[in-house]
Amino acid sequence: MSNRYSRQELFLKETLPFRKKRALIVGAGALGSALAETLVRAGTGGVTIIDRDYVDWTNLQRQQLYTERDARDQVPKATAAKQRLQSINSEADIKAVVADAGPEELASLIEEQQPHILLDGTDNFETRFIINDLAQKYRLPWVYGACVGSQGISCVVIPGETPCLACLLAVLPAEGMTCDTVGIIAPAVQMTAAFQGAEALKVLAGRKEEIRRELVSFDLWKNTHSSINISSLKKEDCPSCGRQPSYPYLSAERRTKTAVLCGRDTVQVRPPEGRQFHLDQLASMLEKQGTNVKTNGLLLSAVVSGKRVVLFQDGRMLVHGTKNISDAKKLYQQLLG
Amino acid sequence: MRITVNGKQEDIKLARPTIADLLTQYSLQEKTVIIEANGEIIPKDSLSSTHLKEGDRLEIVQFVGGG
Numbered sequence: 001m002s003n004r005y006s007r008q009e010l011f012l013k014e015t016l017p018f019r020k021k022r023a024l025i026v027g028a029g030a031l032g033s034a035l036a037e038t039l040v041r042a043g044t045g046g047v048t049i050i051d052r053d054y055v056d057w058t059n060l061q062r063q064q065l066y067t068e069r070d071a072r073d074q075v076p077k078a079t080a081a082k083q084r085l086q087s088i089n090s091e092a093d094i095k096a097v098v099a100d101a102g103p104e105e106l107a108s109l110i111e112e113q114q115p116h117i118l119l120d121g122t123d124n125f126e127t128r129f130i131i132n133d134l135a136q137k138y139r140l141p142w143v144y145g146a147c148v149g150s151q152g153i154s155c156v157v158i159p160g161e162t163p164c165l166a167c168l169l170a171v172l173p174a175e176g177m178t179c180d181t182v183g184i185i186a187p188a189v190q191m192t193a194a195f196q197g198a199e200a201l202k203v204l205a206g207r208k209e210e211i212r213r214e215l216v217s218f219d220l221w222k223n224t225h226s227s228i229n230i231s232s233l234k235k236e237d238c239p240s241c242g243r244q245p246s247y248p249y250l251s252a253e254r255r256t257k258t259a260v261l262c263g264r265d266t267v268q269v270r271p272p273e274g275r276q277f278h279l280d281q282l283a284s285m286l287e288k289q290g291t292n293v294k295t296n297g298l299l300l301s302a303v304v305s306g307k308r309v310v311l312f313q314d315g316r317m318l319v320h321g322t323k324n325i326s327d328a329k330k331l332y333q334q335l336l337g
Numbered sequence: 338m339r340i341t342v343n344g345k346q347e348d349i350k351l352a353r354p355t356i357a358d359l360l361t362q363y364s365l366q367e368k369t370v371i372i373e374a375n376g377e378i379i380p381k382d383s384l385s386s387t388h389l390k391e392g393d394r395l396e397i398v399q400f401v402g403g404g
Binding site for chain 2: 120227230233
């Protein structure tokens with residue numbers, strides 16, 4: 001068998017630089033799929049991928065590992081991803097975890113799997129801030145990446161060297177711009193995953209001096225690209241990466257809380273403190289995609305994915321017609337990111 | 338006034354515009370952004386006191402959450 005990595009080796013001038021490396025990919029959606037495929041094809045020895053969701057027809061337009069059959073059978077994404085990845089590269093040690101990526105789940109995966117890098121394939125800021133804290137706690141590099149519409153953004157966080165996500169963003173953004181509210185085109189995913197994937201390869205190959213130190217963003221529809229040197233934004237007193245870190249997003253009060261409201265067939269989803277929502281903005285966004293929305297300034301009500309939801313200004317949401325906490329949480333993050 | 342925003346030439350027709358005014362024009366006033374003007378990051382609390390001038394080079398990065 002001829003060497004499957006010959007073209008990569010020609011470029012890197014190194015044989016099998018990734019063979020003894022493992023990546024933990026959080027999320028097996030569009031970015032997670034693309035990142036996993038890149039790393040597995042490159043010959044990364046181990047890839048662990050965690051996701052709580054199953055494959056749906058609306059995923060097929062951009063989530064490259066999945067097929068109609070996966071959607072029809074509602075296969076959990078991590079499971080379907082593993083099957084496809086293993087058929088791409090039988091040498092890779094792929095571990096699929098079907099679970100909600102909370103602080104405890106991710107911490108135990110890091111301890112058990114000993115990854116060399118954490119990769120962001122999530123669709124919400126809350127999980128990204130958990131990854132950000134864990135990356136600092138375990139001194140692991142992580143690569144932020146996100147996309148929506150025709151836009152994308154990415155940067156590399158290296159503990160002790162670069163600013164972290166909490167240095168860049170003091171609070172969780174509360175904009176409600178997600179793939180489910182404003183849509184997305186596949187090239188925005190591919191471009192974001194390409195920025196993330198290239199940095200992941202540099203990190204795993206130990207090419208430190210070549211890692212990008214800028215925050216990069218682009219819009220493929222408006223044909224714009226920007227890149228900002230963020231090194232001056234590193235904060236000495238940052239709660240996640242500063243001198244005395246408290247890792248705020250690993251503690252319980254910063255987490256989305258859910259409760260089933262007894263006898264009402266309703267789940268209440270309560271976001272971490274400090275998020276303020278612009279209900280009018282969210283209402284007009286939902287209207288644009290054809291959802292019937294009512295808002296009185298204090299609360300917004302709409303029917304989304306067949307369920308009636310009521311959102312309050314403080315970010316609390318009631319999801320009616322269900323007692324299933326994970327369904328309600330998923331709907332919440334679909335709408336609000 | 339002509340400035341460059343994210344690598345593209347823009348003609349701004351506002352009188353004595355600040356960076357905050359520009360963000361409003363782009364409907365980004367309530368979004369999470371990091372702004373660099375002529376190579377320097379502009380702190381959030383200075384956006385409405387920093388005036389734009391002819392030939393300024395701005396980079397606007399908007400944080401998004403999807404994936």
